[in-house]
Amino acid sequence: MFALKQRVEQTILPSQVVESTRQGIKNLGSLRRVDETAEPHAVLKEGQEAHWEVVERILFVHTKVHKGLGYIQGMNEVCGPIYYVFASQSDKESQEFAEADAFFCFSSLMVEIGDKFNKALDSSPTGYKSALDQMMNLLQRKDKALYNDLVRVFVGCAHDYIT
Secondary structure (H helix, E strand, C coil): CCCHHHHCCCCCCCCEEEEECCCCCEEEEECCCCCCCCCCCCCCCCCCCCHHHHHHHHHHHHHHHCCCCCCCCCHHHHHHHHHHHHHCCCCHHHHHCHHHHHHHHHHHHHHHHHHHHCHHHCCCCCCHHHHHHHHHHHHHHHCHHHHHHHHHHCCCCCCCCCC
C-alpha cells in the first residue's frame, strides 16, 4: 500500500469572479493567475515521512487495536504532543524509536482517559463531564479568580454543565 501522500494528488484551483446580469447571464473572469511552479511544501526524499504521517499511523494502529473505543475527534491533540516530545530528543536512538515510544505512551494514557472520549459515557462518573466538574470544583477551591472568569466566559454557551 502506498503512503497517504502518494495516494493524494495535489492540485491548485484557479479563482474566478462570477457576475450575473438581470437576464441571468454570468460572466466568468479570472481573479488572479496561479503560480503553478510554486511548491507550498518541500518534497521529502524517498523513504522519509512527515511527522503528521507518523501520528496518523499511531492513531490508525491504536484504533485497530482498540476497536471498542475507535478513533474519536481530539485524539490527535493528545497524541501529537506525545510524539513531538520523543521525536525532538537530541539523541538519534530516541528519535529512531519515537514512534514506538509515542504509541506505547499514547495507548497507556488512553487506557486511563479513554472514557472521556466515549460519547455514550459523557454523563457517567468516568466521562468528561464528571472530569470537568472535578476540575471546576478544584479550581473553585484553589483559584477562585480563575474559576469566576471561566464561569463568566461560559455563560450562555452550550457548556451549561460548568456552572
